[in-house]
Amino acid sequence: MMSRRTSMVVGLIVAALLLVGLAVGCGDDSSGGDGYKAAMATDVGKLGDKSFNDGVWAGLEQAQTDLKAEVSYLVSEQQTDYVPNLTRLTEDGNKVVFAVGFLMTDALAEVARANPDTFYGGVDVDLADETFTPYDLPNVREILFAEQQCGYLAGLVAANMTLTGDAHEFLNDDKVVGLVAGMKIPSVDRYIAGYIEAVKSVDPDIKVLLTYTDTFDDPSAGKEAAIPMYDAGADIVFQVAGKTGLGVFEAAKDKGAFAIGVDVDQSAELPEVILVSATKNLQKATMQTVKDAMDGNFTAGNWVFDLKNDGVGLSSFHDFDSIIPQTLKDAIEKAKADMAAGTLEPATLVDDTLVN
C-alpha cells in the first residue's frame, strides 16, 4: 500500500502541476498605466494567429498608446472557457470587454445580461435568439464586417491572376483556384461567398476548390488541405482559417504557388508566397469602440464595418505589385466603388444558389 506520506507528496505534486498549468495557461498580460481598463477574451484560435485575434489585440495596444487605456487579454483554451473568461475580465474592473469571434455569441449574451454596467464589444457577433431572430442588448456593440466585400476583392485578384499564367513562375494555365476555410460559421462563409462570386464573375469556367478543415488552430491540417488543391492545378489559394491557415502558406512555399492572407496583412509571414491579403480593420473597430466607451459615446447594436467606412479592404501587393496588371487594379477600384455605393452586393451565404 501507498504510505500516507507518499500519497501526500504525490497529491501535492499533482496539485502543483495543475495549478502551474492552469495559471500560465491563462496568460494575462496586463500592462500600462492606471487608466481606463479594456480587455479581450480570445477565441480558441488564440493570439499568435497572425490574423483575427492578433488584429483585435493590435487595436487594444493602440488604445493603450493613444488613449492611455490599461489593456489585457485572457486566452480561451476551449469553448467552455468563454463564460469564465468574460466573467473574470468583467470582475477585474474592465470597462470594455471584447469577445472575439462568432463562437462566443451565446457566452457574450449570458455575461452581458448579468453585468449591465460593463460595455461589451462582440467581434463577429450578431445576437440572435433560438428562432434566429436578431436582438440587441443595451451594453453590447455587435462589431460586424462585410467580409463578402473583401472576399470579393480577393476573388478578383485570384481569378484574374490565374488567367494570366505567364505573369509569374508560380502561375499556371489551369483555370483552378482554391479556398481553405476553418469552421463553417457566418463570417467565414461571407468571405467564401464573396470570393466565389468574384471568381465566377471574371470567368464562370474557373473552378473554385473549397475545403473546410473544421479547425482554426491546426496548421498541419491547413497544410494538408491546401496540398491537394495545388496538386489539382490551383495556383492561388485563399485561406480563411485563422492559425490553421498558416499551414496553407507552408504548402504554397513547398509547391511554389501563391496564397492569399486573411483578416490582416499577413505578408510578413511568408513574403515570397503571400500575394495579397483580404483585410478587416479589426484594429480600427476595436480602438474606436474603446474610444467611444471612454468618451461616453458607446452605442449598442450592430456596427457594420464595410468599404464605406474603411472597415474592410485589400492589403498592398508588396513585392508582387509589378506583376499585377493595371486592368486588374482598375477592376479592384471599380468593384470597391460599386460596393461602397451599394450597386454591387456580393452574396453572403454559401449555399446552392452560389454556382460553383
Added chain:
Amino acid sequence: MDLGHVFQVVLDILRDPSTYQAMLRISTPLALAAIGGAFCERTGVVNIALEGIMLVGAFSGALFSYYALNSWGLSESVAPWIGVLGAVTMGMLFSALHGVGSVHLRADQVVVGAALNIFALGATGFLTQALFGVAGATPRVASFDPIPIPLLSKIPFLGPVLFDHTPIVYMAIVIAIGGQYVLFRTPIGLRMRAVGEHPKAADTVGVSVYRIRYLGVLISGALGGLAGANLSLESVSQFSENMTRGRGFIALAANIFGKWTPLGSWLSSLLFGFAESLKLRTQVIDLPPEFILMLPYVLTIVVLAGAMGRAVPPNAIGKPYSKQ
C-alpha cells in the same frame, strides 16, 4: 447531383498516389506517439500524457532549431537535426515526470498523465510568450524538406508514396518495424511484456520492475517528442500553441486499436491518416461538407466494430507495483 460523377471522382482520388503520400505524412505523428504508447503500456504504465509529451516535443523542436540557427551559428540544414535532438531529449525528460509519479510514487497513472497534459499546454504557451515575445506561435524556424530517395522514388506509384518524404516520416516506418522486433523478439522486449503482464513473477526471477517501467515510459517520451518534432519541423516550420490538437489522444486510441503492438499501432495510425487524407480530398466534390467531415469518424467506427477482434490489454496495466 450525379452519382456516377461522384463515383468517378472518388475513384480518381483512390488511384492518386498523393492520397497515400498524404496518408503517410498525416499518420506519422500519430504512429510515433502510438508506438511510444505501446511500449509504455506494455510495461504496465498507462500513458495518457502522450498529448503533453508531443506538445513538449513540438515546442522543443522549434526552440532548439531556432537557437541552433540564430544563436549557435549552425547551418540551415543542421539546425533541424538539433531540433530533433532537443525534442527527443525534452520529451524523455518530461515523460520522466510521468515515471516519477506513476512508477516511483505509485500515484494514479491517469491522474498524473492528465496533470502533465495540462501542464504541457500551459508551459509551452507561456514559454513561447516569454522566450519569443509573441503570444501563440514562435517565429518560423529552419525545418526539413522532403528527401526523395534516389532511384526508389522513381518507381511508379510506390515511389512518391513511400520514398519522397521528410526524415521523421521514414523514421516512423523503421521504428514501427524495429519496435515490433524489439518488443516481441528480444530479451528486453520479453522483460517489458512480463512486467506488464505479471510484475510479481518478473520480480521474483530478478527483473527490476521499476527499471523496466521507467524504460517503457522513457521510450514513449522519446517517440512522443519525435512525433512533436514532426509537427513543428516537418509539417509546418514553427510551433504554435496547442498544435497537437488532440493527436496524442488519437495516438492512444491507435495504440489500443493496434492491440498494444508497434506494428498494429502504425497500421491503425495509417487508417486514421487515410481517413483524414480522404476527407481533405473528397470535399472538392459537391457533397455537403458536414457529410465529408464525419467520414474519418464513420470509417473508424466501422472498422472498430467490424474488423477488429477483442483487444486484450496487458494484465497489470494501470496498477502501480510495490514490492511488499
